[in-house]
Amino acid sequence: xxxxxxxxxxxxxxxxxxxxxxxxxxxxxxxxxxxxxxxxxxxxxxxxxxxxxxxxxxxxxxxxxxxxxxxxxxxxxxxxxxxxxxxxxxxxxxxxxxxxxxxxxxxxxxxxxxxxxxxxxxxxxxxxxxxxxxxxxxxxxxxxxxxxxxxxxxxxxxxxxxxxxxxxxxxxxxxxxxxxxxxxxxxxxxxxxxxxxxxxxxxxxxxxxxxxxxxxxxxxxxxxxxxxxxxxxxxxxxxxxxxxxxxxxxxxxxxxxxxxxxxxxxxxxxxxxxxxxxxxxxxxxxxxxxxxxxxxxxxxxxxxxxxxxxxxxxxxxxxxxxxxxxxxxxxxxxxxxxxxxxxxxxxxxxxxxxxxxxxxxxxxxxxxxxxxxxxx
Numbered sequence: 001x002x003x004x005x006x007x008x009x010x011x012x013x014x015x016x017x018x019x020x021x022x023x024x025x026x027x028x029x030x031x032x033x034x035x036x037x038x039x040x041x042x043x044x045x046x047x048x049x050x051x052x053x054x055x056x057x058x059x060x061x062x063x064x065x066x067x068x069x070x071x072x073x074x075x076x077x078x079x080x081x082x083x084x085x086x087x088x089x090x091x092x093x094x095x096x097x098x099x100x101x102x103x104x105x106x107x108x109x110x111x112x113x114x115x116x117x118x119x120x121x122x123x124x125x126x127x128x129x130x131x132x133x134x135x136x137x138x139x140x141x142x143x144x145x146x147x148x149x150x151x152x153x154x155x156x157x158x159x160x161x162x163x164x165x166x167x168x169x170x171x172x173x174x175x176x177x178x179x180x181x182x183x184x185x186x187x188x189x190x191x192x193x194x195x196x197x198x199x200x201x202x203x204x205x206x207x208x209x210x211x212x213x214x215x216x217x218x219x220x221x222x223x224x225x226x227x228x229x230x231x232x233x234x235x236x237x238x239x240x241x242x243x244x245x246x247x248x249x250x251x252x253x254x255x256x257x258x259x260x261x262x263x264x265x266x267x268x269x270x271x272x273x274x275x276x277x278x279x280x281x282x283x284x285x286x287x288x289x290x291x292x293x294x295x296x297x298x299x300x301x302x303x304x305x306x307x308x309x310x311x312x313x314x315x316x317x318x319x320x321x322x323x324x325x326x327x328x329x330x331x332x333x334x335x336x337x338x339x340x341x342x343x344x345x346x347x348x349x350x351x352x353x354x355x356x357x358x359x360x361x362x363x364x365x366x367x368x369x370x371x372x373x374x375x376x
C-alpha cells in the first residue's frame with residue numbers, strides 16, 4: 001500500500017515539475033519575443049530619425065549616405081553655424097541669384113551642412129596674406145560663396161602675433177571642412193611680416209598664397225584715411241610721407257609707405273615659396289572686373305569657375321562691386337561701412353612725387369611676377 005502511494009506521489013511530482021518547466025519556458029520565450037520586437041522597433045525609429053529612407057539611397061557608398069542624411073537638416077545646421085560664427089552670410093549664400101538654377105547654391109548648403117556634421121578642422125590649404133587696403137576683404141567675401149571653400153571670417157593673426165599659441169590653437173579656429181573642400185583664412189599683415197613666410201612654410205611647403213596688390217600711392221592714401229578716421233589728431237599725410245618734401249625725400253619708415261614697396265617683401269617670400277604658389281590679384285581690376293579676377297582666383301585654387309559676372313553688380317555709392325541680392329534677403333551683400341570711404345584730398349604734386357618714388361620698385365615687381373599692373 002505504501003509503495004503504491006509513493007509511486008503515485010512520484011508521478012504527480014514529475015508531472016508538476018514538467019508542467020512548471022514548460023510554463024516557465026513559455027513565459028520566458030514570450031517576454032523575449034516582446035523585448036526583441038520592442039528593441040527592433042526602437043532602433044528602426046532611431047535610424048529613421050537619423051537618416052530617413054531615400055529613393056536613391058540603396059547601394060550608395062558611405063559619403064553618399066551621409067550627404068543624403070545631412071541634406072534633410074540643411075537649414076537648421078546653417079542656422080547653428082551662423083550663431084557660432086556670428087555671421088549672416090549663410091542666409092545670404094543660400095540662394096545667390098544669377099547662377100544657372102539653384103544647383104550650385106544647393107551644393108554650397110549641402111557641403112556646409114555635411115562638413116559641420118562629419119568634417120574636420122584642418123590647417124589652411126590657402127592664405128590671403130596681403131596687402132592691407134588692397135581689397136583682401138572683398139576677395140575673401142567673394143570666394144567664400146564657392147561651395148568648395150570654407151573660410152574663417154575674422155583675421156587670426158597667427159603667423160605674426162599669435163604664433164606662440166601653437167598650431168593646435170590655430171587649427172581650432174578653422175571651420176570644419178570635408179576632404180574635398182579648401183580651408184582659407186585672411187590676414188593682410190602677413191605679407192609685411194618678416195617671419196611669416198618661414199613660419200607658413202614650416203606648416204606646409206605646399207600652401208597656396210593670395211596677394212591682393214593695388215597702386216601703392218592710392219593704397220597709402222587709403223591706409224592714412226582709415227587711420228585718420230580712428231585718430232583725427234595725427235599729422236597730415238604729407239608730413240608723415242616725407243622726411244624732406246622739398247627734395248622729395250620719402251620716409252620709408254612710415255608703414256603706409258613701406259607696405260607699397262611690394263618687391264622688397266616679395267623677395268622674402270620667394271626664399272620659402274615658389275612663385276607659382278603665389279597668385280597676385282589686381283585691386284584695380286577687382287573693382288572694374290570682379291568676375292574676371294575671381295575667375296583667376298578659382299583657377300589658382302583648382303576650383304570650378306562657379307563665381308561669375310552674374311553674381312556682381314556695381315554699387316555707385318560705395319564705388320566698388322557688391323554681390324547681388326539673394327532671394328532670401330531684401331538687401332544686397334556689400335562690404336561694411338568702413339569700406340569705400342572717401343579718401344583724403346592730397347595735392348597732385350605730392351602724388352607725383354610718390355609715384356616717382358615707387359616707379360623703380362613697381363618696375364622690378366612687374367618683372368618678377370610677370371604682370372604689368374599699369375600703376376604708372
